Amino acid sequence: MSVSSILLNIFLPVLTFYFYQSYVYKRAQYKVVENLRPHYDYIIVGGGSAGCVLAARLSENASKTVLLLEAGSSDIGHAEMDTPIRVPETFLSRFDWMFYSEPQQSSMEGLEGKKVYLPRGKVLGGSSQINYMQWSRGHRRDYDIWAELGASGWSYKDVLPYFKKSEDVVPKHLASEEYRGTQGPMKITQIKTSPLSSTFIEAVKLLGYSETDFNGEDQEGVGYTQSNIYKGERWSTARAYLWPASQRENLDIVPDSYVHKINIAQGRAVGVTLTQGASGRQPKEMKVKAKLEVILSAGAFGSPHLLMLSGIGPSELLTSLQIPVKADLPVGDNLQDHVLSFLLVNTNTSVGLSYISTYHHFEYSTFGTGPLTSPGGNDAVAYLKTQPNLPQPDVQLVLVGAYPDKKFMKVLPGISTQLIQNWRLSSDRTGFLLLPCILQPKSRGTLRLKSSDPLDYPAIDPAYLADPDDLGALVKAMQLALRIIKTEPFQRMGATVDRAPVPGCENHSFNSEAYWKCYAHLLAMTSHHPSGTCRMGASNDPKTVVDSRLRVKGIDGLRIADASIMPQLVSANTNAPTIMIAEKAADLIKEDNE
Numbered sequence: 001m002s003v004s005s006i007l008l009n010i011f012l013p014v015l016t017f018y019f020y021q022s023y024v025y026k027r028a029q030y031k032v033v034e035n036l037r038p039h040y041d042y043i044i045v046g047g048g049s050a051g052c053v054l055a056a057r058l059s060e061n062a063s064k065t066v067l068l069l070e071a072g073s074s075d076i077g078h079a080e081m082d083t084p085i086r087v088p089e090t091f092l093s094r095f096d097w098m099f100y101s102e103p104q105q106s107s108m109e110g111l112e113g114k115k116v117y118l119p120r121g122k123v124l125g126g127s128s129q130i131n132y133m134q135w136s137r138g139h140r141r142d143y144d145i146w147a148e149l150g151a152s153g154w155s156y157k158d159v160l161p162y163f164k165k166s167e168d169v170v171p172k173h174l175a176s177e178e179y180r181g182t183q184g185p186m187k188i189t190q191i192k193t194s195p196l197s198s199t200f201i202e203a204v205k206l207l208g209y210s211e212t213d214f215n216g217e218d219q220e221g222v223g224y225t226q227s228n229i230y231k232g233e234r235w236s237t238a239r240a241y242l243w244p245a246s247q248r249e250n251l252d253i254v255p256d257s258y259v260h261k262i263n264i265a266q267g268r269a270v271g272v273t274l275t276q277g278a279s280g281r282q283p284k285e286m287k288v289k290a291k292l293e294v295i296l297s298a299g300a301f302g303s304p305h306l307l308m309l310s311g312i313g314p315s316e317l318l319t320s321l322q323i324p325v326k327a328d329l330p331v332g333d334n335l336q337d338h339v340l341s342f343l344l345v346n347t348n349t350s351v352g353l354s355y356i357s358t359y360h361h362f363e364y365s366t367f368g369t370g371p372l373t374s375p376g377g378n379d380a381v382a383y384l385k386t387q388p389n390l391p392q393p394d395v396q397l398v399l400v401g402a403y404p405d406k407k408f409m410k411v412l413p414g415i416s417t418q419l420i421q422n423w424r425l426s427s428d429r430t431g432f433l434l435l436p437c438i439l440q441p442k443s444r445g446t447l448r449l450k451s452s453d454p455l456d457y458p459a460i461d462p463a464y465l466a467d468p469d470d471l472g473a474l475v476k477a478m479q480l481a482l483r484i485i486k487t488e489p490f491q492r493m494g495a496t497v498d499r500a501p502v503p504g505c506e507n508h509s510f511n512s513e514a515y516w517k518c519y520a521h522l523l524a525m526t527s528h529h530p531s532g533t534c535r536m537g538a539s540n541d542p543k544t545v546v547d548s549r550l551r552v553k554g555i556d557g558l559r560i561a562d563a564s565i566m567p568q569l570v571s572a573n574t575n576a577p578t579i580m581i582a583e584k585a586a587d588l589i590k591e592d593n594e
């Protein structure tokens with residue numbers, strides 16, 4: 001071994017580790033809360049994307065006491081979450097609830113047991129701590145439709161100020177005064193580390209689209225991914241909102257606290273029951289009282305689960321489980337998620353992020369730059385229309401500058417061992433992934449309690465592709481992606497979709513519509529955007545759980561603010577919209593109580 005290779009392979013990683021330990025791990029800490037107060041003005045359940053925003057905003061008023069309860073652990077000092085390229089390492093880790101769907105009836109034939117792995121963050125910062133950090137708001141029509149569906153005060157004009165309030169857009173060319181914010185806690189940047197991104201942008205432009213700020217005036221078009229990544233690190237809501245607020249006297253942040261019941265007396269939420277120290281220390285059950293409100297921000301799976309455990313949900317189901325009914329509401333209906341498929345594209349040269357070396361690890365830990373700052377490889381994105389006359393884009397196409405190995409494909413999307421073994425993919429593993437995703441799925445699923453034991457996970461059935469129109473839409477999205485691969489910029493690198501037919505679809509001629517239909521039926525996956533399970537809308541609408549001020553119908557002192565309240569899934573990733581929901585919720589709560 002030469003001196004230079006010893007330096008490169010041994011000393012650099014050691015030095016890197018030392019820098020990381022001394023720089024990142026000691027930057028922040030939460031105040032230790034020895035004993036909870038007997039009551040707080042506000043109790044927030046769930047410290048995820050929404051919960052961290054609410055904790056920070058509600059504790060701005062020093063005269064109000066706020067308790068944030070999070071089932072998972074602290075987020076501080078975990079390089080696997082902080083380093084943007086390392087997203088997949090958080091899956092199936094202690095920071096993940098590791099939900100699985102019920103076996104799917106109309107899709108996912110190629111997945112183990114036809115079940116979809118549904119990761120969710122279990123840590124301060126919640127799913128914003130394990131997500132791909134894509135920052136996108138959706139189309140203005142999405143919010144106008146919310147208002148048309150009965151969510152008054154949630155049209156695009158109404159929510160735009162809250163999107164702006166949440167963000168600090170760093171690249172100057174994106175910081176339009178009318179549409180973007182520059183004073184908010186969420187740092188938004190554009191990462192341009194993969195040379196493939198510009199090829200993708202060039203290719204999409206050849207189909208007649210322009211490079212756009214898809215979070216600005218017009219969503220349609222293509223661009224580099226906008227990410228909540230700053231100085232090379234994930235900018236979760238814990239980091240953006242909670243860290244700066246964490247030393248406030250009136251805010252107690254308590255991780256490792258699993259709330260299993262909202263206590264309701266005479267039609268009012270008066271507090272919660274929780275188990276503290278569930279992961280590690282001696283578990284301790286306790287009750288805490290809320291003087292003003294309990295705010296549920298446990299996410300699209302956690303919030304409906306907890307409501308039902310507390311007696312708020314479909315009365316027939318609750319009665320069958322011997323749970324006394326406090327309010328008969330359609331909790332757990334209206335589950336929506338984006339569904340996508342993936343195209344494995346081979347190239348004749350090494351592209352994307354496959355060039356990452358020891359030097360890049362050193363570069364990252366020393367300067368916070370380089371390919372390790374890529375948001376899990378999701379480097380460019382396009383919002384496209386499958387028909388020109390559509391009122392808004394119906395497809396999101398994400399470029400992932402990396403080629404997955406079979407081990408990864410087994411975890412995400414959870415392809416069955418048998419299918420992977422029989423799929424004779426090219427052994428030449430240079431290339432990239434394209435992820436065509438349908439933005440307005442029609443399928444609707446459910447979340448139901450399996451038992452009254454709070455530790456039993458609920459039955460989650462997203463009913464992917466149950467509406468036959470969704471399969472057709474997904475095939476059209478894939479065909480659009482195939483057109484992009486055929487453009488000259490990609491042909492320069494010999495890009496072709498891997499020609500090994502998926503086992504089960506060999507009878508269809510490769511590349512025919514029937515082939516892709518079969519492929520999508522076998523191999524679709526979640527885009528990780530479950531929402532809608534505690535639907536917001538007019539209070540006299542029997543399909544809604546919360547009114548337009550996010551108050552749970554029929555129960556005083558209880559609100560929900562997270563992705564579960566979306567009446568209809570937005571046409572984008574859901575983190576920025578959830579943060580917007582929490583920003584607006586904080587103002588509604590302050591208006592009603594202060």
Ligand SMILES: Cc1cc2nc3c(=O)[nH]c(=O)nc-3n(C[C@H](O)[C@H](O)[C@H](O)COP(=O)(O)OP(=O)(O)OC[C@H]3O[C@@H](n4cnc5c(N)ncnc54)[C@H](O)[C@@H]3O)c2cc1C
Nearest residue numbers: 046048049050071126127131132134259299302563573575
């Ligand atoms: C793998 C993955 C990739 C994604 N990629 C993107 C992306 O690139 N861009 C994007 O915009 N969106 C993305 N999303 C979606 C986005 O992160 C979520 O929509 C958003 O974080 C939802 O926020 P939330 O507040 O509703 O829920 P969460 O952030 O999940 O927060 C819920 C919190 O409540 C806690 N909790 C639950 N039950 C209880 C209980 N009983 N007691 C106490 N605490 C409880 C949980 O531990 C969690 O911390 C992704 C999601 C995942 C999982």
